Structures are given as structure tokens and as C-alpha cells.
Amino acid sequence: MKKTVMMLMLTGLLWACNSNPSPGNDTPTASDVHEHEEATLTLNNGQKWKADAATNENVVAMRTIVQNFSAEPHTGLSDYRILDGDLQKGLDKMIQDCKMQGPDHDALHLWLEPLLKGVSELKKAGDIASAEKTFHAIDERLGLYTQYFE
Template sequence: MNIRTIFLIPISLIIFGCSNVANEHSTNESQIIVTAEHHHNEESIGLNNGNKWKVDTNMMTHIRNMEMDINTLEVKNTKEYAELAIKFEHNIELLTSNCTMEGQAHDELHKWLLPYIDLSSEFSECKTLDKYAEIFQKIKSSFITFNTYFE
């Protein structure tokens, strides 16, 4: 199974598995269009009246697992980066299949999650140490953003 296919599965789960996908419409075509527009707009994340958004515990577990994997990576060579990409894939699958959030918190989380999934996909396709290191830094920055807006 190719890497792109592997990452399309979690994205599909996000699009169709979450209970509150961007103004559900009666046809699947409308759902796909609305969700794709939501994803590509990459709106900025906002706070919840000055407070961080609450992420459900079962979902937060998988997010924290990915963050811990990033923070504990010591040797940074292509083998370790490739193993990390597999861990990201696994946790993203678990995260998206356990999506239970609704409402504005759900929508705000998607503003962070969808670009993160894109970064993870790009990370898994890296071939050189320099490219791995570049995307790894972007992923680390993504978690700084996550921790700014979510708890």
C-alpha cells in the first residue's frame, strides 16, 4: 500500500467520520466540496473567549503520544525519522477514528489537525535527511500552535 493511500484513509475518516463536518448537506458531493473548501481555506485558529479549547481525553491521548514521540527523538537520522513517520500515521488513524468532538471546539481542532496531517504525510514521503529535518521542525512548530489553542 503506498504512503499516499495510507494518509488518505485518515483524512477520509476525518471528513466522513466526525459528527459535525462543516454544515452537512444532503448529498455526498456537497459534503466533499464543503469539507475541501474548509480544508484549503486554512482559517486561523481562535481561542474560546480567551481560553484554550478543550480536546476530548480520548483524542488528546493520541495527540500527546505524537508530541511525546517528537520530544523524545534523540538520534535524528533517516531511519529514526522513518520510524517516527509510521508512529504519526498510527496515532493519526487512532485520533481520527475516535473523533467525538462537536461544535466550535471540533471546528477549531480541524483548523490545526488538517494542516498537521498534510505535514505528516509530507514527512512520511521524505527521502533525504535534510528534508526530514525541515519537515520535522514544521511539525514541532505545529505542536507549539496546538498548545497555544488547545488543552
């Protein structure tokens, strides 16, 4: 059920992103990303992309979840299941609060999609080693946010 709700929210968000195309804009759109998997996140002509306050706050909240998790030892998959639930709630809130549009929003999707995939993979992890590896990838992805957004 959660997966269905998340996919519906993501679909709605992507639809909203693409409903107001900007003429003459050469920046990749969210639909371009889906058509061309090799699309990568880059700076905006050497500058960071502009994110809205809600997105920045939601990223900080998710970083806090990860930092708190890192501060404790973890001995079972149940710890990672709790983390997955917390991260999923953070992603759901980020998607719900999203009001960004245009090229900055399209760039956000390039950053966000691997994070969504990582949280989904964390939920499916069958052992501690794979959960830990996925956790580190999520942590790394969250850390990239400040390199590309302000």
C-alpha cells in the same frame, strides 16, 4: 493503501462534523476551512477551546513520540520513515477516537489539518534536510495544541 484509508477516515470524520450544524453559530466550520484556505486557528473569544479527554491523551502520546525522537541522533531517512509510521498511527488513533462536535471540533480541525499535511510530507521527504525541516514543523504544530486547547 494507508493513504487511501487515512483519506477515507478523514472524509468520514469531516462528514460527521458537518452532519449536525448549529444554527446561528458564527464560528468557522470544517467545510468553511476547505472553502477558505486562509482560515486560521484563533482562541475562542480569548479562551482556549475545550477538547475531550481522548483528544488530549492522543496529543500527549504524539508529543511523546516527537520528544523521544528528538532525544536521539538521526543519520538516515530510515529513522524518519519510522517516525512517520509512528505519527501516522497516532493520527489514525486520534481520528478514530474523536467524539468532539461543534465549534470546538471545528477549531480542532484548523489545528489538525496542517499536522496531517506535515506527516504526509515527512513520508515523502527525499533527503535528511527536508525530513528534518518537516519534523521541526510537526514538532512546532504539536506544541501549539496547548495554546489553543484545554
